[in-house]
Amino acid sequence: MRQAYKVWSGIAAGVFCLVAATDLSGRGVTPPAGTVASSSSLPASSSTAPAAPAVAGSSAGGGSTSARVVEVIDGDTFRLASGDEVRVLGIDSCEAATPGGRRATDAARARLLTAPVTLAAQPGVDRDRYGRMLRYVSAGGGDFASAMVAMDHTSIYTGGRNDASPTVQATLRRIDTNGRTCGTTTTAPTTTRRTATPSPDADRPRSALPAAPRTPTREPAAARSGGGYYANCSAARAAGAAPLLRGQAGYRAALDRDSDGVACE
Structure with a gap:
């Protein structure tokens, strides 16, 4: 009898332990210190991969727009299909008429005319005093x-206030290790402005305009009348009037080549 009681008591205790263990596992009890949780119980990672480095234009902040370039004016200026003219922030290319300027213009055409470009504004900067849009490109x-x-x-712009952000300027300065070599302007500008507005890029070298031809001084009508006017020194000598002294009838500056006051010496 006593032995049967012990057997049934052992069976009851085993059933109780089994039920208790099942209940505890359903409640997600935290494992005691010193134990390692299984990988299925760890929270999912929320970390993300670092973003790709931003280009100079996007680092300045603000939105960006896509546009199509229809004309490249020089290495740092171009015109959009909308008609707006854009000046690239932060850089200064050689004048288009110089050898370096032609290289810059060709390089800009190869990059800007093949596909739409992206324009980004520097916060607080929109247009220069010539109405050109100032943009990162x-x-x-x-x-x-x-x-x-x-x-x-092309080099970093140093001709005045550079409206690019300090960060962009520092980046361009690190890249610009050779400055710019423009060469000599080969042809004088063939176009003139309608107003007296200064050049948009006044810092760039400009070729001097050719000197206007000197117009010979016309003799007074009174000096040409009568026998006091000689077409040339041969005529004056034929008339026996040579040499002619300054103040005499027939003397004129055109006949006095060395301007010593004596003509047709």
Whole structure:
């Protein structure tokens, strides 16, 4: 009898332990210190991969727009299909009429005319005093200004206030290791402005305009009348009037080549 009681008591205790263990596992009890939780109980990671480096234009903040370039004026200026003229922030290419300027213009055409470009504004900066849009430019998947200053026809802008952000300027300065080599302007500008507005890029070298031809001084009508006017020194000598002294009838500056006051010596 006593032995049967012990057997049934052992069976009851085993059933109780089994039920208790099942209940505890359903409640998600925290494992005691010193134990390792299974990987299925760890929370999912919320970390993300670092973003790709931003180009110079996007680092300045503000939105960006896509646009199509229809004309490249020089290495740092171009015109959009909308009619707006854009000046690239932060850089200064050689004048278009110089050898370096022609290289810069060709490089800009190769990058800007093949596909739409992305324009980004510097906060607080919109247009210069000539009405040109001041923008950072991305073309062909890269920063246009960075690509241009790496070559010898373009450098960082130093001709006045540079409206690019300090961060962009520092980046361009690191890339611009060779400055710019423009060469000599080969032809004088063939166009003139309608107003007296100064050049949009006054810092660039400009070729001097050719000197206006001197117009010979016309003799007074009184000096040409009668026998007091000689077409040339041969006529004066034939008339027996040579040499002619300043103040005499027939003397004129055109006949006095050395301007010593004596003509047809």
